[in-house]
Amino acid sequence: MNSADTEIVKSLLRKEHNLVESPDEADLVFLNTCSVRDNAERKIHERIIHLRQYRRNRKNMFVGILGCMAERLRERLVGERDMVRLVVGPDEYRKLPELIEEAARENKSGIAVELSTVETYEDIEPLRTDGISAFISIMRGCNNFCSYCVVPYTRGRERSRTAQTVIDETARLVAQGFREISLLGQNVNSYKSSDGFDFPELLVRLAENHPEIRFRFTTSHPKDFGEKLIDAMASHANICKHLHLPVQSGSSRLLELMNRRYTAEQYIAKIDLLRSKIPNIALSTDIIAGYPGETEDDHRATLELMKTVKYDGAFMFKYSPREGTKSYKIGDTVSDEEKIRRLNEIIDLQQNIAFEKNQLEIGKIHSVMVENVSRRSEADWKGRTDTNKKVVFPVPADMAIAEGDVFNVKILSAGSTTLKGEMCD
Ligand code: 5AD
Ligand code: SF4
Numbered sequence: 575m576n577s578a579d580t581e582i583v584k585s586l587l588r589k590e591h592n593l594v595e596s597p598d599e600a601d602l603v604f605l606n607t608c609s610v611r612d613n614a615e616r617k618i619h620e621r622i623i624h625l626r627q628y629r630r631n632r633k634n635m636f637v638g639i640l641g642c643m644a645e646r647l648r649e650r651l652v653g654e655r656d657m658v659r660l661v662v663g664p665d666e667y668r669k670l671p672e673l674i675e676e677a678a679r680e681n682k683s684g685i686a687v688e689l690s691t692v693e694t695y696e697d698i699e700p701l702r703t704d705g706i707s708a709f710i711s712i713m714r715g716c717n718n719f720c721s722y723c724v725v726p727y728t729r730g731r732e733r734s735r736t737a738q739t740v741i742d743e744t745a746r747l748v749a750q751g752f753r754e755i756s757l758l759g760q761n762v763n764s765y766k767s768s769d770g771f772d773f774p775e776l777l778v779r780l781a782e783n784h785p786e787i788r789f790r791f792t793t794s795h796p797k798d799f800g801e802k803l804i805d806a807m808a809s810h811a812n813i814c815k816h817l818h819l820p821v822q823s824g825s826s827r828l829l830e831l832m833n834r835r836y837t838a839e840q841y842i843a844k845i846d847l848l849r850s851k852i853p854n855i856a857l858s859t860d861i862i863a864g865y866p867g868e869t870e871d872d873h874r875a876t877l878e879l880m881k882t883v884k885y886d887g888a889f890m891f892k893y894s895p896r897e898g899t900k901s902y903k904i905g906d907t908v909s910d911e912e913k914i915r916r917l918n919e920i921i922d923l924q925q926n927i928a929f930e931k932n933q934l935e936i937g938k939i940h941s942v943m944v945e946n947v948s949r950r951s952e953a954d955w956k957g958r959t960d961t962n963k964k965v966v967f968p969v970p971a972d973m974a975i976a977e978g979d980v981f982n983v984k985i986l987s988a989g990s991t992t993l994k995g996e997m998c999d
Pocket of ligand 1: 610611723820822860891892895
C-alpha cells in the first residue's frame with residue numbers, strides 16, 4: 575500500500591520537482607512510513623539519523639515524513655534530529671507541492687494530517703516504474719478496528735474508488751505493457767463503489783476485459799470473504815489462484831478479544847468451501863504471537879489451525895502494543911521471551927509445512943510468468959506461478975526472453991520458499 579502511495583506522491587510532485595534516485599543528490603528526502611508495529615517505526619527513526627550525513631554536502635537538505643507515522647505522531651516528529659520539516663498524513667498528499675514550496679521559501683515546517691472520508695486519489699495517475707507488475711489501489715482506510723491495530727486511526731475510514739476509474743486505469747496499464755495487476759485495499763472484500771460494483775463484480779469485469787492479464791488482490795478479511803468471490807476466482811483462469819487470508823490466531827477466544835468477528839471454526843469452514851471449489855488454491859496468512867492474555871492453550875490452538883490449513887506462506891509477528899488501540903489499554907501481558915519462543919515455534923512449523931507442501935509440486939507443470947534474471951546465476955530466470963510461488967529455471971543462452979513472458983515449467987525440486995524447474999512444452 576505504501577509503494578502504491580509513493581507512486582501517487584511521485585506523480586503529484588513530478589511537474590514542479592526533479593525526482594532523483596539517491597539522497598546524495600536530494601534537497602528533500604521523503605520517508606513513507608508504517609506504524610503497524612514498533613519495529614517499522616524504529617527503522618524510520620534510525621533512517622532519519624542516517625540521512626544526516628548528507629547534510630555535509632547539502633546544508634539545507636531536509637526530510638519529510640509521509641504516511642502512518644506522520645498521522646500518528648504529528649508535531650512530535652517536527653524537528654526530529656533537526657531534520658524533519660514536513661509531516662504529511664496519507665490523505666493530504668495533494669497539499670505536498672504547496673507545503674514544499676512554503677518550507678523551502680520560508681525555511682519553516684509544515685504539517686498536514688487531516689483524514690478524509692472521500693479522498694481516493696482516483697484522478698491521479700500513479701508514476702510507476704518500469705516492470706510488468708502494477709498496483710492499483712481500489713480503496714483506502716479501514717473500518718474494522720481489530721483491537722491490536724493502529725490502521726483505522728492512521729488511515730481513517732473506508733472509502734472505495736469508482737469502478738470506472740479502476741477499469742480505465744487497468745486498460746491504460748495493459749496498453750503500456752503491464753502483464754500483472756494487483757488490486758489493493760486494507761480489506762478489498764468491503765469494496766463498494768458509488769457506481770454500483772462490489773469487489774467480485776469489479777474483479778470479474780477486469781478479468782473479462784483482459785483475459786491475457788493476471789489479476790491478484792490483497793487483503794481479504796475472513797469475515798467478509800465469501801462464495802461470490804470464490805466463484806469469481808474459480809471461473810476465471812486469469813484470476814490468480816492464491817488467497818491471502820489473515821487468520822491472526824487459531825483460538826476463537828482470542829479472535830473474539832481481537833475483535834476479528836469470526837471463530838476458528840468459521841474460518842476453517844471458509845477454507846473448506848474454497849478448497850472444494852478451487853482444490854489447488856495457494857493460501858497465505860498473517861499470525862500474531864503473544865497477544866495480551868494469550869495462554870499456552872491459545873498458542874497451541876494456533877499451531878493446530880496451521881496444521882489443519884497448511885498454509886503455503888505466512889507473515890508472522892510478535893504482538894506489538896500500539897498506543898490508542900483497544901488492546902493497548904489491556905497491557906502487554908506476555909513476556910518478550912515467551913513471545914519470541916511462541917513466534918519461533920510458529921515460524922518453524924510454517925517452514926516445515928511449506929517445505930512439505932512444495933514437495934507435492936515436484937513433477938507438476940506450472941505456467942510461470944517471468945519476472946527477472948535470478949540473483950544467483952545469470953543463466954537462470956525467476957518467475958511466479960499463478961499460485962504465487964517463486965520458480966527458478968534455466969533459459970538457453972541464445973533464447974530471447976523478456977519480463978512478462980509466460981512459459982510452462984516442470985518442477986524438479988523444491989525448498990520451503992522456492993521451486994526449481996525446467997522449461998517444457
Ligand atoms: N502487533 C503485531 N502485529 C500486528 N499486525 C497489525 N497490528 C499488529 C500489532 N499491533 C499485523 C497483523 C496484520 C498485519 C498487516 O500486521 O497480522 O494482518
Ligand atoms: Fe488492521 Fe484489522 Fe483493518 Fe486489517 S482489518 S487493517 S488488521 S483493523
